[in-house]
Amino acid sequence: MKKDYLVYSKDSAQTSFKIPETSKVDNLVNEGKFDEALTLINKLIEKDSNDYENWYYKGIILDNLAEYEKAVESFKKALVLNDGDEIKTFIANSLYKWAKIAFFPDLEYQKALALIDEALEIIPKSEDSSEFYFLKGEILEALKEPVEARKNYLIAYGEFDKLREFEAQVDYLNNNEDVLINITGSYFYNFTPSAGQIVDLVKESENEYDSDAIAIYLDNKKVGYVANSEYTLMDGIKSASKINGLISDDAQAEILFVYLDEYIIAKLI
Numbered sequence: 001m002k003k004d005y006l007v008y009s010k011d012s013a014q015t016s017f018k019i020p021e022t023s024k025v026d027n028l029v030n031e032g033k034f035d036e037a038l039t040l041i042n043k044l045i046e047k048d049s050n051d052y053e054n055w056y057y058k059g060i061i062l063d064n065l066a067e068y069e070k071a072v073e074s075f076k077k078a079l080v081l082n083d084g085d086e087i088k089t090f091i092a093n094s095l096y097k098w099a100k101i102a103f104f105p106d107l108e109y110q111k112a113l114a115l116i117d118e119a120l121e122i123i124p125k126s127e128d129s130s131e132f133y134f135l136k137g138e139i140l141e142a143l144k145e146p147v148e149a150r151k152n153y154l155i156a157y158g159e160f161d162k163l164r165e166f167e168a169q170v171d172y173l174n175n176n177e178d179v180l181i182n183i184t185g186s187y188f189y190n191f192t193p194s195a196g197q198i199v200d201l202v203k204e205s206e207n208e209y210d211s212d213a214i215a216i217y218l219d220n221k222k223v224g225y226v227a228n229s230e231y232t233l234m235d236g237i238k239s240a241s242k243i244n245g246l247i248s249d250d251a252q253a254e255i256l257f258v259y260l261d262e263y264i265i266a267k268l269i
Contacts, residue, residue, distance in 0.1 A: 024040055025041055028040065034061050037061050038065070041054060041057050045058065052077075052078045052081035052082040053078075056078040056090075059071045059072075059074035059078060060090070063090070063093070068098035068101070072091055075090050079091065088123065088124055089123060091122050092119040092123035092127070095115050095118050096119050098115050099112045099115035099116040099135060100112075100135060102115060109143050113140070116136045119132055130158070131156070132156075133152045133153070134153065134156035136152045137150070137152035137153040146260055169257055172256075173236055173259070173265070174236075176236075178267040179243065180266070180268075181226045181237060181243065181253060181265075181268065182233060182264060183199070183225070183226065183227070183264040183266055184229075184232040185224040186264060188224075189224055191224055193255045193258060195256060199223065199266065200216070200251070200252055201214050201226065201252065202214065202215045202249075203215075210240070212228060212239075213226075214226040214228075214243070214244060216253075224264070225240070226240040226243070252268075252269050253269060254267055254269050
């Protein structure tokens with residue numbers, strides 16, 4: 001897992017070079033004296049701006065000072081001079097922390113999304129990117145994009161079988177020609193749906209709350225209703241009012257799947 005902070009260590013497996021023990025910058029960084037280290041590294045860069053270690057070190061210092069934008073800039077200059085996965089990892093980590101701040105407390109969701117996307121593009125495949133995908137899921141959720149958010153959460157948790165299953169659901173909902181409904185109120189009736197179950201649709205024209213109400217029965221037991229509210233419907237799903245005049249008294253539906261842990265999707269048969 002990626003850390004929320006970055007402190008250079010001469011023994012770190014992330015570094016491929018050694019700074020001499022006598023280096024003042026090295027000592028200042030290891031002592032946590034980042035402001036002093038920044039002043040000194042800037043002087044070294046003035047003398048030699050083509051030394052990638054100077055830019056690398058400046059990136060580390062700025063990252064620890066939470067100056068993530070400047071840290072990324074410094075790391076990228078180091079990368080130009082010495083292309084390597086360790087630099088890419090540091091860039092990705094700084095972008096991640098910058099994205100976290102943009103997400104919260106700044107609430108700049110689009111900026112946060114752009115930053116985490118850039119981080120995911122540059123992070124080496126050998127590194128654990130699960131936290132990156134989780135943050136992207138949170139950002140997409142805040143942007144009211146539940147489908148893409150769910151995909152990123154599943155990647156973050158490494159649940160790739162569930163990801164493929166979910167993508168198949170999305171594809172079906174976008175491309176099917178079936179008449180689909182959503183069954184709501186199942187929690188009230190303690191109903192746990194299963195794919196393949198055949199349910200009966202019973203009109204309740206005398207329902208005091210909704211004259212278009214259609215109850216759902218399984219084995220002669222009421223288990224819910226066909227959704228008929230803007231709060232329980234989604235694109236591509238027919239409401240009870242839409243199908244009320246189209247179905248017969250012995251209409252049935254087949255439960256297909258539960259979508260986004262919320263919508264019990266069924267098709268009329």
